[in-house]
Amino acid sequence: MNPPLPPSSRYRLWPPRPALLAGLGATGLVLGVTAGAFAYAGGFLSPGRLTQTRIVDRFEAINGLHPGFRRNHAKGVCVTGTFESNGAGARLSRAGVFAPGTVPVVGRFAVGIGKPFLPDNETEVRSLALSFRPAGGEEWRTGMNDIPVFPVNTPQGFYALMAASAADPATGKPDPARLKAFLDAHPESARALGLIKARAVSSGFADARYNGLDAFRFIDAAGRSTPVRWSMVPLDPVVAQAPPPAGARDPNYLFDDLIARMATGPLRYRLVVTAAAPGDPTDDATVAWPEGREQVDAGTLTLDHVEAEGPGNCRDINYDPLVLPDGIAPSDDPLPAARSAAYSVSFTRRAGEEKTPSEVTVPPRPPGAASSETPRPATGG
């Protein structure tokens, strides 16, 4: 130990004493380690790691940058209505939405592409996103697609499929060699894409069946957990999509048909919850559970108002699949956590951008047009 320095000289830095050099060295070392650990935790030292930022960057690289729009499912329209719970879901989940009663809903129909001005076509995935908002209760958000299974079962698979199916700038079509290489490496995706291609496509948004695809867990009042998936099943009769006419289809035919259909009265869907049997995979969205699983009809969704995306309505909602009420919990499916992370990046970017009006517009209703409900103002807040 050095002899104690006379008071006040202990703060002197010059001329440097041995203790000063040793202290500076130790301090520098501790700071370096702390800052290094922070950089490591933030992924700055692992550029190869797949992150939410890189996923959203790839959406932008493939689709171009469309300010203000979602990076995926970019072309859409807002709807509102109610969910009338019949109480049957309460047996599986203690969430407030499943108690008997009526809950306001803010939803969005969209097509599963990242380009907001692309003409509608027959093959696109159609989606329905919903936010259930029980008064004074906890919100439930979900995004569902009209496909029977999801093409991938991991975010890494999603990232690879995005690149493999991106249009080659030279041909405007995906490069078959790249796609084949992906499918060879991902047999689960080859199988799932086969099922998706073979699905019966409905004539439009109104008569499509929307599937949650990811597995979640319902927790009942006693704390018992049941692995589930859910779907919105249309009450409109399902009409098979006609083959495209000889002439070109109207570029917005899917949305125009939906808006015209809603002018004649509300859309209705049944919320069907499917419970897994022991052994059914909950971590693989490419695999459908076998037929014959227990199904619970939890109630009826009624959508009675449609409007273009705008301030404060569905445009400004992040349909994060992990905004869940108590009584619904994630499973070991890796997709919802990855979706939650990536949707947050997409939402944050589009929230900060200048808004471009959507391609989808809703014409004002002619006076006296048939409608069972009065249009309501946006309830986005």
Add this chain to the structure above:
Amino acid sequence: MNAPRFAFLSRLLHWLMAAMILAMLFIGIGMVSSLADYHWLLSIHRPLGIAILALAALRLVNRQLNPPPPLPADMPRAIRLAAHASHVALYALMFAVPLVGWAMLSAGGYPVVLYGTLQLPPILPLDVALYAVLRTAHTVLAFALFAVFLLHLAAALMHALVFRDGVLESMASLRPGRGGQG
């Protein structure tokens, strides 16, 4: 020797919050670059951040009731000023970072879920442009907090290793009472 110390409650709050804030900085930076851990980390981040906000308020009250011990009499003005300024900055950030976190989730239309059915009310109406600004502010302020923390850590080590003036001991002590009276 019975050198002056921070009151026991002040020391307890200081070290408890130091651990919590450091954990929050790592959880925050970790979750925004992790697909698998994002959700569960964020579900810790919200309640832990709100707990820091509440403890910061308690700590400010405690500081009025139990003022810090005097700094060593021979400490140069520049170091005193730096110490004071960094403590003001740390207090400001202990409030600002979690408040901005709560405000940004409010403006972004998210429910502010703490645990189970326990939720906080929004403190701002839905406004996504404001959400985007606050989201950036949360990052900038959290990084500022980390930077001031590093300076604070460096200062504490310098006090202990170079100046040897008892300042670290005034906070890093397990003895009860405030000392100083003999």
